[in-house]
Amino acid sequence: MRLFTLCVLAALLGGCANLQAVREFGQISSLSAGYTRLSDDYARSPLINKSYTLEAETQQRAVLDAEYQQRLPQAAQLQVYHKVVSTYMATLAELAGDDIPTGAEEVDGLVDAAAKANYLDAASVAPARAIGKLLTDATLNGYRHRELKKVIADGNAPIQALLASLVQSMQEFDASLKIERARANRYYRSLHARARENNREPVAAEQAWASLNAANALFDERERAIPLYIESLKRIGIAHQALYDGRDDIDNHQLLADLKRYTKQIRSAYYAVRAL
Amino acid sequence: MSIITLTADDALKLSAQFRNASIALGDYLYAPENWPTIPEKERATLQSLEVTLLNVASDLVTRAVGVTIKDAEQSLDDLVTATEHARDVIRTIDNVTRTITVVTAMIGLAGVIPTGNAGAIFGALKNLQSAVKGEQTAKAKKAKA
Numbered sequence: 001m002r003l004f005t006l007c008v009l010a011a012l013l014g015g016c017a018n019l020q021a022v023r024e025f026g027q028i029s030s031l032s033a034g035y036t037r038l039s040d041d042y043a044r045s046p047l048i049n050k051s052y053t054l055e056a057e058t059q060q061r062a063v064l065d066a067e068y069q070q071r072l073p074q075a076a077q078l079q080v081y082h083k084v085v086s087t088y089m090a091t092l093a094e095l096a097g098d099d100i101p102t103g104a105e106e107v108d109g110l111v112d113a114a115a116k117a118n119y120l121d122a123a124s125v126a127p128a129r130a131i132g133k134l135l136t137d138a139t140l141n142g143y144r145h146r147e148l149k150k151v152i153a154d155g156n157a158p159i160q161a162l163l164a165s166l167v168q169s170m171q172e173f174d175a176s177l178k179i180e181r182a183r184a185n186r187y188y189r190s191l192h193a194r195a196r197e198n199n200r201e202p203v204a205a206e207q208a209w210a211s212l213n214a215a216n217a218l219f220d221e222r223e224r225a226i227p228l229y230i231e232s233l234k235r236i237g238i239a240h241q242a243l244y245d246g247r248d249d250i251d252n253h254q255l256l257a258d259l260k261r262y263t264k265q266i267r268s269a270y271y272a273v274r275a276l
Numbered sequence: 277m278s279i280i281t282l283t284a285d286d287a288l289k290l291s292a293q294f295r296n297a298s299i300a301l302g303d304y305l306y307a308p309e310n311w312p313t314i315p316e317k318e319r320a321t322l323q324s325l326e327v328t329l330l331n332v333a334s335d336l337v338t339r340a341v342g343v344t345i346k347d348a349e350q351s352l353d354d355l356v357t358a359t360e361h362a363r364d365v366i367r368t369i370d371n372v373t374r375t376i377t378v379v380t381a382m383i384g385l386a387g388v389i390p391t392g393n394a395g396a397i398f399g400a401l402k403n404l405q406s407a408v409k410g411e412q413t414a415k416a417k418k419a420k421a
Contacts, residue, residue, distance in 0.1 A: 060331075067338060070338050070339065171284070171288060175288050175333075176337055178292075179337070182298055182330055183327075186323075186330070193306045197311065
């Protein structure tokens with residue numbers, strides 16, 4: 001009898017350990033997908049670029065103001081992507097811990113409002129709505145661990161689509177950041193050339209040169225963050241696909257070992273981005 | 277004739293060409309051996325073109341994704357190749373006036389891509405190819421002389 005009790009306890013603990021792998025994957029993925037600094041930087045880039053204009057370039061500042069206005073809807077779209085993916089992953093973690101999902105019901109309303117305001121492109125409306133509805137169902141119907149498989153099954157296609165949209169957005173941000181660097185370089189090189197001409201203002205030339213180098217060192221760091229973040233998003237997609245493929249045998253040792261490995265990679269990439 | 281729909285990757289590729297052209301122009305303009313020799317008026321023109329190239333590069337990232345070019349007489353590769361050649365010409369500047377012609381033609385092309393107007397894009401592409409060829413021919417003649 002005592003042995004039987006120990007076996008049952010061990011099985012239960014084993015089950016908990018398995019769920020813990022899914023829970024940890026959901027938790028770190030939620031944090032990573034909810035990280036918005038890079039997206040915020042993308043939207044604000046035209047405003048930053050205004051500081052890299054010469055005093056006489058009034059028209060150029062107006063161009064950058066207009067570009068900022070064009071990016072505002074994109075910024076709103078990115079916020080929706082981050083929120084939907086992050087909340088979905090948090091819900092996975094809660095279900096894996098046999099908790100009732102919390103905070104998921106607001107996503108449906110957010111997606112609806114963004115779609116009505118035309119902030120979402122055509123390819124993203126359906127997947128965002130699908131996740132919103134799934135999360136509302138999970139909250140209203142008090143989903144628990146037993147519904148984890150259903151959520152993974154219904155959520156895989158739309159979450160993959162949204163992750164792909166986020167990755168694409170990050171690639172656009174990478175291009176935008178490189179343009180920001182080029183604008184900063186143009187600005188400081190122009191000051192440097194003018195100050196150095198005929199040794200007109202040697203101190204100002206040195207200051208412009210130092211500013212150029214300092215700016216480039218910062219751009220080096222910011223540019224390193226983007227591929228790391230893209231890697232983190234891609235790993236979330238791969239891990240979720242693995243969960244989807246193995247959803248009928250979610251206790252499978254190989255699947256859980258793979259999931260732990262992906263979780264470690266996502267955590268490592270996310271912390272590296274945060275550190276930059 | 278074909279229909280071209282610019283994907284996000286296409287737009288990023290074209291954007292990079294215009295950004296690199298701007299950087300090449302700046303490399304020439306601000307080089308210590310060039311800056312003092314370039315008259316103020318031409319400096320201002322080159323600086324204006326330099327920033328316009330960056331504007332169109334940025335515009336391609338922000339606006340060009342999903343643009344459809346109906347009845348296109350050129351492929352996307354034609355656009356990329358023409359901008360690559362233009363960038364190469366800018367990298368080896370030896371005549372400011374002709375370089376201004378090439379960069380202006382480049383900007384003309386970038387300006388019409390987001391409109392999706394096939395005729396305008398084809399015209400701008402031909403104009404750029406002609407400007408690049410003119411500069412290449414002039415350099416070849418100079419090398420022979």
